[in-house]
Amino acid sequence: MRILCLHGKGTSAAIFRSQTSSFRAQLADKNIEFDFVDGPHLTTAAAGVDLFYDPPYYAWYDGDGLETVREAHNWLNEYIAANGPYDAAMMFSQGCVLGSSALILHQEETPDMPPPFKAAIFICGGASLSVLEEMGFHVSAEARERDAASRSALVLQAGSMSLMTKGGNRWTGLGSLSDGLSEEELRNEIRSPYRIAIPTVHIYGSKDPRYAAGVHLSGVCEPEKRRTYDHGGGHEIPRTAAVSNSIAKLVQWALEQAETS
Known part of the structure; x- marks a missing residue:
């Protein structure tokens, strides 16, 4: 089984490989090939990343409009055509x-064409609200406000100064903008004319400023074909044994679904 691995902005394939090493170690006896790919654009380091990892750092695109994302999508299609097929993407x-x-x-x-991969594993990330709106999804004003605030909060909480002074206590989420809302209430902030139809896994942390974005994305996917997991941390992949074991099981589930789809 082959998994295409797409890193976060301001990191790299090598960094994503390191970030996922703990739970991938629990899958070492499985016949899984992880293909870690660098984005096509050089960029600066994501907040706090340069404290642990050397450059270069990459991004899949700059900006957040439909055409910018579409260019990245075209690049991805070309990469998959040359290096695929893939059973899943992480x-x-x-x-x-x-x-x-x-x-x-x-x-x-x-x-009418097969999707680019048969299952998807989303970690600490959401969909582009601009793309969703262009495709006919209704995005509420509350979701827009939360999205903008979460991006600013992420830079502050993930930054080098916060990391050095607060360590693991730097992750405080988004505060009042998401407190008290259930995951289902967050999902209902985006109305979908259709949903992503392949099996999906959604891994997010309740202390991540981008937590709501991850929950929103899960709502854009078929409820009967999705699995969700709150690792309890911030914008990161915790390496504790319990979290690693849970994520490894979810990756296995995604691949099993891909094999039978």
Whole structure:
């Protein structure tokens, strides 16, 4: 089984490989090939990343409009055509935007063709609200407000100063903008004319400022074909044994679904 791996903005294939090493170690006895790919654009380091990882750093695209994401989607299609096929895709942060946009654009424009992958594993990331609106999804004003605030909060909480002074306590989520709302209430902030139809896994952390974005994305996917998991942390992949074991099981589930779909 082959998994295409799409990193977050301001990181790299090598960094994503390191970030996922703990749960991938639990899958070492499985016949799984992880293909970690660098984005096509050089960029600066994501907040806090340069404290642990050396450059270069990459992004899949700059900006957040439909045409910018569509260019990245075209690049991805070319890569898959040359290096695929893939049974699943595993994505983090900006990689989730690219992967979800690719699936939505496929469903809108070429629904009679096979999707670019058979299952998706989204980690700490959401969909592009701009792409969703362009494709006919209704995005509420509350979702827009939360999305903008979460991006600013992420930069502050993930930044080098916060990391050095607060360590693991730097993750405080988004506060009042998401407190008290259930996951189902968050999902209902985006109304979908259709949903991503392949099996999906959604891994997010309740202390991540981008937590709501991850929950929103899960609502754009078929409820009967999705699995969700709150790892309890921030914009990261915790390496504890319990979290690693849970994520490994979810990856296995996604691949089993891909094999039978």
